[in-house]
Amino acid sequence: MTHKQLFNQIIQKKSFLCIGLDPDMERIPQHVKDNYDDPVFEFNRQIIRATEDLCVAYKPNFAFYEALGSKGWESLEKTVNFITRNHFKIADAKRGDIGNTAKMYAKSVFEKMNFDAITLSPYMGSDSVLPFLEYKDKTAILLALTSNKSNSDYQLKKLVTDDLVYEEVIQESTKWTKAKNLMYVVGATHPEYFESVRRWAPDHFLLVPGVGAQGGSISEVCKHGLNKQVGLIINATRSIIYAGIGEDFAAKARIKASEYVYEMEHILRDQGFV
Amino acid sequence: MTHKQLFNQIIQKKSFLCIGLDPDMERIPQHVKDNYDDPVFEFNRQIIRATEDLCVAYKPNFAFYEALGSKGWESLEKTVNFITRNHFKIADAKRGDIGNTAKMYAKSVFEKMNFDAITLSPYMGSDSVLPFLEYKDKTAILLALTSNKSNSDYQLKKLVTDDLVYEEVIQESTKWTKAKNLMYVVGATHPEYFESVRRWAPDHFLLVPGVGAQGGSISEVCKHGLNKQVGLIINATRSIIYAGIGEDFAAKARIKASEYVYEMEHILRDQGFV
Numbered sequence: 102m103t104h105k106q107l108f109n110q111i112i113q114k115k116s117f118l119c120i121g122l123d124p125d126m127e128r129i130p131q132h133v134k135d136n137y138d139d140p141v142f143e144f145n146r147q148i149i150r151a152t153e154d155l156c157v158a159y160k161p162n163f164a165f166y167e168a169l170g171s172k173g174w175e176s177l178e179k180t181v182n183f184i185t186r187n188h189f190k191i192a193d194a195k196r197g198d199i200g201n202t203a204k205m206y207a208k209s210v211f212e213k214m215n216f217d218a219i220t221l222s223p224y225m226g227s228d229s230v231l232p233f234l235e236y237k238d239k240t241a242i243l244l245a246l247t248s249n250k251s252n253s254d255y256q257l258k259k260l261v262t263d264d265l266v267y268e269e270v271i272q273e274s275t276k277w278t279k280a281k282n283l284m285y286v287v288g289a290t291h292p293e294y295f296e297s298v299r300r301w302a303p304d305h306f307l308l309v310p311g312v313g314a315q316g317g318s319i320s321e322v323c324k325h326g327l328n329k330q331v332g333l334i335i336n337a338t339r340s341i342i343y344a345g346i347g348e349d350f351a352a353k354a355r356i357k358a359s360e361y362v363y364e365m366e367h368i369l370r371d372q373g374f375v
Numbered sequence: 376m377t378h379k380q381l382f383n384q385i386i387q388k389k390s391f392l393c394i395g396l397d398p399d400m401e402r403i404p405q406h407v408k409d410n411y412d413d414p415v416f417e418f419n420r421q422i423i424r425a426t427e428d429l430c431v432a433y434k435p436n437f438a439f440y441e442a443l444g445s446k447g448w449e450s451l452e453k454t455v456n457f458i459t460r461n462h463f464k465i466a467d468a469k470r471g472d473i474g475n476t477a478k479m480y481a482k483s484v485f486e487k488m489n490f491d492a493i494t495l496s497p498y499m500g501s502d503s504v505l506p507f508l509e510y511k512d513k514t515a516i517l518l519a520l521t522s523n524k525s526n527s528d529y530q531l532k533k534l535v536t537d538d539l540v541y542e543e544v545i546q547e548s549t550k551w552t553k554a555k556n557l558m559y560v561v562g563a564t565h566p567e568y569f570e571s572v573r574r575w576a577p578d579h580f581l582l583v584p585g586v587g588a589q590g591g592s593i594s595e596v597c598k599h600g601l602n603k604q605v606g607l608i609i610n611a612t613r614s615i616i617y618a619g620i621g622e623d624f625a626a627k628a629r630i631k632a633s634e635y636v637y638e639m640e641h642i643l644r645d646q647g648f649v
Contacts, residue, residue: 123476164472164479170487171448178444197496198438198469199523202397205438213444222471222496224518226525244498249473251500254547259535266529266540273528 102217103238104281104306107189108330110157115366115375117331118358119158119191119308121338122148122180123165128343130350141169141176144350146183148342151351155358158189158334160308181214189334190216191308195244196229197222203232211239218242220286220308223270227277234279240306241283245270245298248288248311267294271301284308287326289317289335295325306332312361313340319361323368331374337361376491377512378555378580381463382604384431389640389649391605392632393432393465393582395612396422396454397439402617404624415443415450420457422616425625429632432463432608434582455488463608464490465582469518470503471496477506485513492516494560494582497544501551508553514580515557519544519572522562522585541568545575558582561600563591563609569599580606586635587614593635597642605648611635 111117124141126134137143149159161180166173184190192210196203196219210219211233218240221230233241246256246267256267264272274283287298289311298307307326311317312335319335326333337358345353369375385391398415400408411417423433435454440447458464466484470477470493484493485507492514495504507515520530520541530541538546548557561572563585572581581600585591586609593609600607611632619627643649 125479162472162476164470164476164483167448168479168483168487170452170483171445174441174445174448195470195472195496196438197471197498198436199521202436202438205399205442209438209442209444213442222469222498224471224496224498224529225521225523226528226530228523228525247473247499249499249502251502254500255498255540255544256500258540258543261533261535266532269532270529 102189104240104330107157107306110187110189111331112375114154114157115369116155116157116362117333117335117365118156118361119160119334119336120148120152120156120341120358121193121336122159122161122342123338124342125165126169128346130346130348132348139176139179141166141173142179145176145180147351148354149184151355152341152358153185153188155355155362156188158191159184160191160193160336162193178214181216189218191242192216192219195220195222197225198229199225200228200232203229207233207236211236218284220244223274227274230274231277234277234282236282239282242308243270243274243283243285245285246287246291246294248290248315248317252288268297268301271298275302275305286310289319289322290315292318292321292324295322299325299328303328304330304332306330306334309333309335313337319364320368327372331369335361335365376463378514378604381431381580384461384463385605386649388428388431389643390429390431390636391607391609391639392430392635393434393463393608393610394422394426394430394615394632395467395610396433396435396616397612398616399439400443402620404620404622406622413450413453415440415447416453419450419454421625422628423458425629426615426632427459427462429629429636430462432465433458434465434467434610436467452488455490463492465516466490466493469494469496471499472503473499474502474506477503481507481510485510492558494518497548501548504548505551508551508556510556513556516582517544517548517557517559519559520561520565520568522564522589522591526562542571542575545572549576549579560584563593563596564589566592566595566598569596573599573602577602578604578606580604580608583607583609587611593638594642601646605643609635609639
């Protein structure tokens with residue numbers, strides 16, 4: 102999916118919501134575990150069916166599938182195949198490895214599994230990212246400023262140039278060939294940094310985790326994060342997929358997702374996008 | 376495996392060699408692909424049988440298995456189960472994610488697959504590493520200074536404290552609770568940095584990639600990298616596992632591994648370890 106197509110989806114659905122698909126066996130409703138051979142896929146299937154008109158993207162975090170071994174990997178493959186082509190499919194894998202290995206990851210995620218995008222750690226530099234940028238209409242989403250508490254350990258350290266490490270990550274990478282195929286992860290838990298992010302990456306989409314269970318605010322993020330193409334995909338995971346624990350978990354997920362979309366639609370109207 | 380047990384293995388085998396198990400379908404010998412249902416496992420099995428008395432560790436890079444989907448994941452599980460308990464089993468996964476996700480990865484790699492260690496990216500800070508350090512007798516191997524060319528993009532940037540980013544990674548992390556369960560990745564392609572690494576991490580083991588295909592030298596690394604417990608695991612992958620492409624590929628791998636071990640034994644004798 103191109104970023105233009107993503108923008109069109111946002112306008113059409115009046116939503117820039119991404120839903121994380123992190124199925125934790127300890128939190129999947131009991132009746133799903135009791136009645137299905139592949140409860141992970143069934144859980145995802147019901148969440149997707151209940152929310153697909155509300156969100157523009159889905160983001161399975163690979164850890165939750167890998168924890169289940171090869172069977173989990175199968176559930177992941179079935180899940181990505183089940184998501185419609187009108188959704189931006191993000192492999193939340195946070196990979197980062199040397200060139201020949203990066204190529205293998207790109208092949209796995211973009212060719213074998215047909216994801217539209219993958220999250221990547223920038224620590225190893227351009228070698229580890231460029232192979233992903235080679236793909237037409239695919240996106241590499243670089244961790245810039247993450248939503249967790251210990252982002253201050255390294256991302257917020259100041260360089261001699263006076264820039265913070267995460268700012269350097271954005272500045273450097275926007276100079277790479279095919280940098281237009283990049284997006285950046287910027288956590289909603291730090292809305293005060295969006296102004297600086299937009300200084301270095303005015304045109305890129307940002308993937309924003311940290312709303313919901315982690316406490317970030319959609320309106321605060323939008324204040325400095327929106328650009329002319331909206332430029333934001335805001336993700337929520339636990340607050341949606343674990344909104345309910347009974348047989349109505351998918352309906353509960355839909356209600357929670359609708360709340361976010363209500364707020365997003367309001368913002369899109371205010372800003373004249375719809 | 377504890378670090379003391381690893382040291383004992385090094386002394387017993389007179390080797391601190393780690394062999395990377397990165398089976399690339401394009402490079403696996405044709406006769407293996409033609410005659411086995413699971414050529415990836417069969418390739419690894421023969422490499423392991425031919426080299427297990429020569430090395431103290433094996434390190435499968437997850438990318439090469441994930442590229443094959445759930446079937447690749449099965450080959451990985453079979454491979455790790457096939458490696459003896461006297462080898463330090465390193466999951467080269469370079470993971471790094473927020474706390475609840477890190478827990479899932481730890482469960483997957485340490486409990487489900489019984490690896491002894493996992494490589495991790497430090498970019499997201501302590502949250503993303505501490506769950507791995509909770510495991511008794513398991514090791515988190517933090518990327519510090521990697522062997523690839525673009526390590527200079529971020530790892531070698533200078534902070535206002537005058538330290539380089541990778542030095543900060545080592546300094547900060549050695550202060551964490553259970554930091555004794557850490558090791559660091561330091562590439563052989565930069566032997567000049569080992570002195571600084573040893574200033575901040577005098578007692579930790581270092582996992583050293585970059586020998587062989589990437590051009591690093593064992594003797595140069597040892598000059599400043601050795602400590603009282605040897606403290607080095609030097610990895611080679613492509614130069615060993617792709618030493619041959621015919622039916623004798625495993626024998627060729629053994630010959631190449633023996634060359635490294637010959638050099639290592641010489642160094643261990645010189646330094647009075649054996």
